[in-house]
Amino acid sequence: MKKIHIHDKEFRLFIPSARIQRAVLKMARQLNKDLKGKDVIFLGVLNGCYMFIADLSRHLTIPCQISFVKLASYTASSTTGEVYDLIGINEDLSNRTVVILEDIIDTGITIEHILSAVQSYHPAEVRIATLFFKKEACKPGFRPDYVGIEIPAQFIVGYGLDYNRFGRNFPDVYIESESKKR
Ligand code: IMP
Numbered sequence: 001m002k003k004i005h006i007h008d009k010e011f012r013l014f015i016p017s018a019r020i021q022r023a024v025l026k027m028a029r030q031l032n033k034d035l036k037g038k039d040v041i042f043l044g045v046l047n048g049c050y051m052f053i054a055d056l057s058r059h060l061t062i063p064c065q066i067s068f069v070k071l072a073s074y075t076a077s078s079t080t081g082e083v084y085d086l087i088g089i090n091e092d093l094s095n096r097t098v099v100i101l102e103d104i105i106d107t108g109i110t111i112e113h114i115l116s117a118v119q120s121y122h123p124a125e126v127r128i129a130t131l132f133f134k135k136e137a138c139k140p141g142f143r144p145d146y147v148g149i150e151i152p153a154q155f156i157v158g159y160g161l162d163y164n165r166f167g168r169n170f171p172d173v174y175i176e177s178e179s180k181k182r
């Protein structure tokens with residue numbers, strides 16, 4: 001589909017599924033290489049990460065645990081600046097390699113919140129992996145350890161990402177139609 005409608009907005013195709021799958025496979029291979037021999041726990045940030053983790057985890061060949069946290073900071077299509085814990089950390093993270101898996105990092109507020117919560121469990125190390133990264137929207141100097149695809153600071157939906165709770169189900173990623181072409 002070239003165009004989709006969600007609520008009041010029209011979105012156009014932006015990143016096709018095949019491009020996403022290539023980025024996911026590339027990241028999984030890098031993680032398999034970098035994390036070999038470590039005691040690894042992946043912590044996915046719900047809801048948006050579910051499709052990404054489902055695909056990524058099928059390419060992971062290292063022994064690892066996969067768990068989730070659930071937070072919310074968005075209303076409709078802009079961040080509220082506040083982060084709410086809906087499901088907290090229920091795993092023992094001490095002396096382990098924790099890899100936080102995000103669907104997208106925008107301002108970096110959510111990841112900062114999760115990072116400080118994770119650090120309080122005294123892990124051996126923490127790494128951050130995100131499928132999409134809005135570099136221009138994020139705090140200067142902040143760079144996740146693993147980035148799938150860098151995108152401009154514009155609103156996208158699909159592949160797990162929602163606009164006001166709808167649109168997660170699409171295998172491709174769409175961008176607001178009035179947004180500038182890349
Ligand atoms: P941050 O705290 O500003 O980095 O935003 C992170 C969270 O906001 C992500 O985990 C997403 O759930 C949501 N988010 C940020 N940008 C988008 C977007 O373009 N589309 C849909 N959700 C987004």
Ligand code: MG
Nearest residue numbers: 045048103104
């Ligand atoms: Mg998210």
